[in-house]
Amino acid sequence: MNWNTYFNYNEETGELIWKSRPRSEFRTQSGCSIFHRRFVGTVAGTKKYRTGTQIKTHVLISLNGTSYLAHNIIWEMFNGPRSNGTIIDHKDNDPWNNRRLNLRPSTRSQNNQNRRMPSHNTTGYKGVSYRNGRYTSKITSNKVDVYLGCFDTAEEAHKAYCERANVLHGEFAKHT
DSSP states (O other), X not given: OOGGGTEEEETTTTEEEEOOOOGGGSSSHHHXXXXXXXXXXXXXXXXXXXXXXXXXEEEEEEETTEEEEHHHHHHHHHHOSOOTTOEEEETTSOTTOOOXXXXXXXXXXXXXXXXXXXXXXXXXXXXXXXXXXXXXXXXXXXXXXXXEEEESSHHXXXXXXXXXXXXXXXXXXXXX
């Protein structure tokens, strides 16, 4: 789809701005008039949260009865269509920060490597859990859990996680 037909991109904010559209794109003259009066020149999309929480999930844009993720639109505006299986990742983990410099192509596995620490983590360190009086560390690589050892402190266990994450996940390594 030619996204530039529908949107302007604000480089500073990472937001898409609705453009004027021809009458032929609307079922009725009334619908066309309402769109132009209410939306042209305004920021496109709705910022979404995970249900029942204040956790940001994405910016969703509705166009001609179909919903699209804003970061996918922005990526395709400047880089062309995504290849099959390509996911657009937010480097800083902020799904509302859709500045081009914050977006990069990734596989599902790489996208998962760049995830934040799970909310149910009780140690305060990604990749670290507490069992039987010791801190254990593990990391997942290629759908396989890799056990990194038992440690006396959470900090030691986290250090082992970070070192292995840098090796296994490279630029997608996320330590917190």
